Amino acid sequence: MIELIGSLLILAGAVFLFSAGLGLVRMPDSFTRIQAGTKATTLGNVLIVVGLAFYHPGWTLKLVLVIFFVLMTNPVSSHALSRAAHRIRTPMAPATVMDALADDQKTNEAGGAT
Amino acid sequence: MSDADSNRKDTETPLRSHGLISLWTVLLVVWTVANSTVAAVVVLLGAAITMPIAWILTSSGSTWSRIRWTPDGLLHFSLYGATFLVELVKANIAMMGYVYAPRIDIKPGIVKVRTRLKSPIGRLALANTIALTPGSLVMELRGDALFIHLLDIDGIDAEAMTETIVRPFERHLEHVFG
Structure with a gap:
């Protein structure tokens, strides 16, 4: 019974990871791809690790630590990637409505230091 | 408060020993959890190892000095943690909705929003949280301004949406990190 719960959690995690992969293929530009990758992989990883904890109760504490590090590092890497992408002027999807960051940079260049 | 003021925010001099103890505690908890034992020898060894690390990391900057x-x-x-988990699940379901839609019809954009949080670690926590909430990703942090990439801002007032993304977390983080 416990193993069944663990298996279901791991299956759910795998579904989220698959969605993340599909999102990477289907999204229109780098930034939306990063978004798809960050969220679905975070929950997918967490679910798989929790499922693993059902199989090996002795590992629970270490797995909690794994979840903690995933939650800490995943957003940071997505933040760094998107920031770098924006800095080298990676084109955004044609559907993009507004870019407050580029506007802010323009006013900074025009008006000097703020 | 102007931009310049909030960048130069070290008005209340934080106690270094406070930051040292905060970081030391966090590192020691991580050590104990990683070893999954509370045997005296292991904990004492952990204390001896994490102390210099905490000492070095707190010797530059006051990042850890503001935790309450x-x-x-x-x-x-804990309230923040609960809100965060709910938002994480919501974000994933929303993302699956976009990914499996027959035609991806989104209007992404970057909006600027100001935060009330003062401490660097509080802003870090807020930025990390926003990256995991529905359809938003922090791209740049300048002073107290966050630049958030939104997956779909079509038909929604960007300012109002920003309020609903940032404020619920800010309210709790304010009490923890200042």
């Missing part, structure tokens, strides 16, 4: 280990802070930290 009060009951109020801990209560709001």
Whole structure:
């Protein structure tokens, strides 16, 4: 019974990871791809690790630590990637409505230091 | 408060020993959890190892000096954790909705929003949280301005949406990190 719960959690995690992969293929530009990758992989990883904890109760504490590090590092890497992408002027999807960051940079260049 | 003021925010001189103890505690908890034992030898060894690390990391910057280990802070930290989990699940379901839609019809954009949080670690926590909430990703942090990439801002007032993304977390983080 416990193993069944663990298996279901791991299956759910795998579904989220698959969605993340599909999102990477289907999204229109780098930034939306990063978004798809960050969220679905975070929950997918967490679910798989929790499922693993059902199989090996002795590992629970270490797995909690794994979840903690995933939650800490995943957003940071997505933040760094998107920031770098924006800095080298990676084109955004044609559907993009507004870019407050580029506007802010323009006013900074025009008006000097703020 | 102007931009310049909030960048130069070290008005209240934080106690270095406070930051040292905060970081030391966090590192020691991580050590104990990683070893999954509370045997005296292991914990003492951990204390001896994490102390110099905490010492070095707190010798530059006051990042760790502003955590409030009060009951109020801990209560709001757990509330923040609960809100965060709910938002994480919502974000994933929303993302699956976009990914499996027959035609991806989104209007992404970057909006600018100001935060009330003062401490660097509080802003870090807020930025990390926003990256995991529905359809939003922090791209740049300048002073107290966050630049958030939104997956779909079509038909929604960007300012109002920003308020609903940032404020719920900010309210709790304010009590913990200041």
